[in-house]
Amino acid sequence: MASLEFLVIIALLGGVLAYLVGKLSKVVGASLTVLVSGFIFVSVAYFGLNGSLDASITYLPFVSFEATDLYLGTSFGILVTFIFFMVSFFNPYFVDKFKYPSLYSMFYLFSLAGVLGVFFTDDFLVLFFFFELVVWTSLFLIPLGKSKKAASWYYGFSAFGSFSLLFAIFVMRNTAGSFNINDGLSMVGGSDQILVFILLMVAAFAKLGAFPLHIWLPKVLGNSPDPVTSVFSGGLEKLGAFVAVMGLVKLAPVGPVIEAIDMALGQYLIAILGALTIVFGTLMAIRQDDAKKLIAYSSMSNGGYILVALTLLNDTSVSGALYHVLIHALASTAAFLAIGAVNRQTGTTKMSELGGMIHKMPVTYIVYLIAIISMAGIPPMGGFVSKWLIFQSVINEGMILIAIATFFGSIGSFLYVFRPLAALFLGQELPEFRKVIKEAPFFMLLPMIILSGLNIFTGVHPSVILQYINNVLAELGVTELGITTWTLSGNNGDLYPALIAVVFGVGVVIAFIIFIVLKKSRKVDLMDTYTAGNFVYTEELLHYSVDFYAPIERLYEKHINIMKDFYKGIAKKVQEFGSFVKYFFFTNKPEITVLWVVIVLGILLLWGDLL
Amino acid sequence: MSAVLLIAIPILAAFISIIVKKWSPYMLLFVSFGLVILLGYLPFEIITIGGFSAPYGISLVVDNYSYTALYVVNVLFFLVAIINVCNYKKLGTILLVSLAGLNGLMLTGDLFNLFVFLEISGISAYIITTTNKKPLATFNYLVAGTVGSILYLLGLIILYNMFGTLNMQDMAVRIAASGATDIEVALPFLLMFIGIGVEAKLLPFNSWVKGILGHSNKLTGPMIAGVYAAASLFVFGRLLTEVFVISDTFMLIISVILAFSILAGEAMAYSSTKVREILLFSSIAQAGIAVLIFVSGFTGYAVLFISLNGFSKVVLFLIINHATEVVGSDEVIDLKGLFVNNKLVGASFTATVLSLLGLPLFAGFFVKMGILSQLFSSGDYVFPAIILLSSVVEGVYFVKLLTKLWYKEDNLPQVKFELPLVYLVVVISLLLVVFGLYFEPLHEQALVLVNHVKGVIL
Structure with missing residues (x-):
């Protein structure tokens, strides 16, 4: 038995210890985060899967944990602690670049404590306590990176989200008479329920970075230190998904039912916003030059898939949503870590400044490749399975416009995820990096390899995990997904993921043979391009990743700042009111x-x- | 020990310090420290001066409420005094007078006597603020403060004419017994509300704040924003909970004023580029929230809120005003990177701000949750929404401020903090963390004060 209280205390004390040790040696302090988060992940995963997590409380004041009905919280808890654990391997390598290294280690573990609390509590007030703890501790991780403004954007949206959550909590308390989560969500009714639904959705959207509360996400993910970006994208964003599950699945559907698609109006509106999130995220990702910002916008659009799928409330959609939470966490963390590794070795993440990294960092390349294949939803990676589940539930429901949006996002992701691949890793090496660059150290490669392995595993043999998700579905009161060892049954027939993987494997082998047999290509310099008869003054502009999708971008480039200007407008209005x-x-x-x-x-x- | 001594000792010391001028700073320290100690031996009682019973004599009331208030005010006063005593030796006498006045404000159970103490503490505040070296601002403060106390007096005269008593409890009883409608007493109450509102910094009666706190030094900043703000809010609380009968119209007007105070305060802080202005406008919003809690009838949490706020403001103003004195400017840009070399002070500042924002692990979280919980329980959704919205704005500008104070590469402001100041702010911020983790005592105190409201005395 592992006591949850014990784990929370370990995380908090570990944070303080990491701070003190970090004062003596930065790297040792940061290494402590690996130990502590590893310990917490292993305990949560092992005892969580056995169903023997101890919820009793002896020391912490006012905290209480869920004793039964643990599947939802446990699945989220295992996932996010896992992401924290994986990312923590990067901490010792990055910590010397930070202005306040020991503080970084401390807040990293404090956030972990907060995450544990959010997922495992049964009391709304405790949930809010830990939610806010996560907000302010992660807040201080952001300005260690490139932008100081990102922190205030993050706080603004987060605070708006968490105060909406708080408002919802108190409205539910007024109905249910206690802060119990399940009581509150099941007992609230009437106009209060609509209010609670809206407020919970605001909280979920703000945390998930979904349209229209998405502005902070690319800023934070694009500008934070690389480990922090990975944690945000793979871990902390998932708090939003958790709240979304509460509002969309646990709370009874809100609003009148639309007969044609047999769906409540509230859910339908959220589905539309989710679809918009997919579309806007995709469009913005296409036009990024910075690889981190690109993946950040892709994170945003993936949040949209989760929201769309959660609104449908049937077996394929909810399991698809929960599976997508997992898949996206694994894939985006791997992608961000790979980019982080490149960043550490070269000092930049701009696509137009890089190229040919495959020669020096082959493992990182493979990791990134697998991650983006999963993100684009191509078999045999996990992304295919989750998108298969989501797409068919959307189509089955007859929501044509939303289906179009999801397809658009999926095709769009082909357009953007392969660009960093081509720009960072493929192509020719830049002269300034040719000599100095090496592959990332082993302990940075380790988490990336593990994540890649999981990316493949989730695509080849998803039934193990979907079986567990079925437990969550049962707990949420949704029909369970039909699964056998090697098949998944959806609305339009069965899927054989392993078979698909085998076919793909054969294809890869054949391609590899052709690659070996055929003549080797000639190596040329990066700038050795079509400059005949011209002087080239700024050769970077001839890099093939510059203005790659200019014709598409031109279609919408005038409208990209509407939402940002809207929020800046609000800030300006507040300022004007003050003046x-x-x-x-x-x-x-x-x-x-x-x-x-x-x-x-x-x-x-x-x-x-x-x- | 009698509560009279809390007023008599500082006054006596003030007279002696006029005769022996050299002693005045030491007497100030000795007396204010002594009073903090003596408070431990104060019995709960009602003292009728001269033995005249309630409606005729002046009474001093020591109950849970005034006891807590006295403790907060005296401790804060002592802390501010100990930091500043060497720099402002000439002010020893006047600080002693103001201590007497503040203690009187907390203790008195008589409405006219309250006016007297308002004047005493007010006049000493005017003199204290002359150390800002901004005579015009002090003059404005004097005019505004005088208008405020006159309005209070006017309201009081009307009440006296109507009910023939000046004693607070007696007044409450007589109002209830007379069957006067809410509308009839609304005018005097509004006059008194505005009168105290000037001192308590409610918009739109508080234009003096910008001149005083915007140019404050290490003495006046913590003193006015910490000690005096706490004291005037405690007085407000006493009147609102024990004397005022709040009619619907009156409530509406108060609500509008308070909502406006809270929202406009945060907006003004958001639009400011000077650190001292950010702090002073944010304290206007906090004052609005404090009065709001009193009006809603949740005395316990209001007292906790005011106390925390007082301590927090002392920390913030001490740090910023010291830095401003050294750097010579309080623009955020000039103070950028202040904490890079002053990590301990910076950590205290940050912890205090986080507590002020009501974030978990700090004492502010518990108080804020308590306040919101009470407001929601009473079925009110509007004011919680206003408080929450305002705290989003508050959070954004404080986070902006913090990142600026913590991050700068080179050309850092050269500020050294003296040891007593560092020690003081670290201890206070540590206490905020301790009470954030172990808030049972705060909870109990809140419950005690809730039970106190209207009833212990009569």
């Missing part, structure tokens, strides 16, 4: 104050006369 009040009330003239006093009194007196 306005200052101008009117905070003068150097006391008579103005007296005037206001008289006006307020006058209002009351007139009021008294009139009434």
Whole structure:
């Protein structure tokens, strides 16, 4: 038996210890995060899967944990602690670049403690406590990277989300009389239920980075230090998915039922927003030059898939959504870690500044390749399975527009995920990197290899994990997905993932033979291109990744800043309101104050006369 | 020990310090420390001065509420005094007078006596703020403060005319017994509300704040924003919970004023580029929230909120005003990177801000949850929404401020913090963390104060 309370305390104390040790030696302090998060992951996974996590509390005040019905929380908990564990391998290699290294180690583990609390509690107030703990501890990880502004964007959206959650919590408390999560979600009804639904969705959207609350996501993922980016994308974003499950699945459907598609209006609206998230994320990802920002926007659109799938509430869709949570966490963490490895070795993530990394970092290349194949939803990786489940449930429901959006996102992801592959890893090596670059050290490769292995495993043999997800479905009251050892049954027939993998494997072998047999290609310099008869002044512009999709981008490039301008507009309005009040009330003239006093009194007196 | 001594000792010391000027700083320290100790031996009682019973004599009330208030005010006062005593030796006498005035405000159970103490503490505040070297701002403060206390007095005269008593409890009883409608007493109450509102920094009666706190130094910043703000809010609480009868119209007006105070305060802080202005506008919003909690009738949490706020503001203003004195500017840009070489002070500042924002692991979280929980329980969804919205804005500008103060590569501001100041802010911020993890005592205190409201005395 592993006590959850014990694990939370371990994470908190481990954080303090990592801080103190980090004062003496940065790297040792950061290595401590590997140990602690590894210990927590192993305990949560082992005892969680055995169903023997101990929920009792002896030391922590006011905290309480879920004792039964643990499948949902446990599955999320295992996943996110796993991501924390995997990413922590990167910490010792990155920590010396940070301004406050020991603080980094501490907050890394504090966030982990927060995550544990969120997934395993049965009490809304405790959930909020840990939710906010995650917000502010992860907040301080962000400015260690490139941008200091990203932190305030993140806090703004996060606070808006978590305060919506809090509002929902108190509304439910008023109905249910206690902070119990299941009571609150099941007992709330009427107009309160609509309010709770909207508020929970705001919280989920803000945390997941879904349209229209997505602005912070690319900023944070694009500018944070590489390990932090991976943790955000693979781990902390999933808090949003967790809240979305509460609002969309655990809460009864909201609004009148639309007969044609047999779906409640509330769910349908969320599905539309999810579809928009997919489309906008895809369009923005296509036009990025920075590989990290590109994957960041892809994270956003993947959040959209999860939302769309959760609204449908049937066996294929909900299992598809939960499976997609897992797949996206694995794939995007692997992709971000691979880019992080490149960043550590070269110092940049801009596609137009890199090329030919495959020669020096072949393992990283393979890891990235597998990750993006999974993200694009191509077999035999996990992404294929989850998208297979999601697509057919969308089509089966008859939601044509949303189906189009999901297909658009999927095809769009072909367009963008292969670009960093080509630009960073393939092509010619840049002269300045030719000598100095080496493959990343072993302990950075290890988590990437493990994640890649899982990316393949989830695509070849998904039934093991889907079997577990079926337990979650049962707990949520959704019909279970039909699974045998080697098949998944969907609405349109059965899928044989292993068979597909075998066929793909054969194809890869044949391609490899052809590659060996055929003549080797001639190596040329990166800039050895079509410059005949011209002087080339800025040769970077001739890099093939520059303006790669310019014709598509031109279609929408004038409209990309609408949402950002909208939020900047709000900020500006707040500022203007502040300046306005200052101008009117905070003068150097006391008579103005007296005037206001008289006006307020006058209002009351007139009021008294009139009434 | 009698509560009278809390007022008499500082006054006596003030007189002696006029005669022996050299002693005044030491007497100040000795007296304010002594009062903190003496508070431990204060029995709960109502003292009628001169033995005249309730409606005729002046009474001093020591109950849970005033006891907590006295403790907070005296401890804060002592802390501010100990940091500043060497730099402002001439102010020893006037600080003693203001201590007497503040203690009187907390103790008195008589409405007219309250006015007297308002004036005493007010006048000493004017003199204290002359150390800002901004005479015009002090003059504005004086005018605004005087108008405020006159309005209070006017309201009080009307009440006295109506009910013939000045004693708070007696007044409450007589109002209830007389069957006067809410509308009839709304005018005097509004006058008194505005009068105290000037001192408590409610919009739109608070234009003096910008001049005073915007140019404050290490003494006036913590003193006005910490000690005086706490004291005036405690007075507000006493009046709102024990005397005022709040009619619907009156409530509406108060609600609008408070909502406006909270939202506009945060917006103004958001639009400011000077650190001191950010802090002072944020404290306007906090004052609005405090009064709001009192009006809603949740005295316990209001007292906790005010106390935490007082301590937090002392920390924030001490750090920023010290840095400002050294650097010579309080623009955020000039103070950028302040904490890079002052990590301990920076950590205290950050912890205090996080507590102010109500984030978990800090004492502020518990208080904020308590407040929201109470407000929601009473079925009110509007004010929680306003408080939550305002804290989003508050969070954004504080996070912006923090990242700026923590990050800068070179050309850092050269600020050294003296040991007593560092020690003080670290201890306070550590306490915020300790009470954030172990909030049972706060909870109990809140419950005690909830039970106190209207009833212990009569």
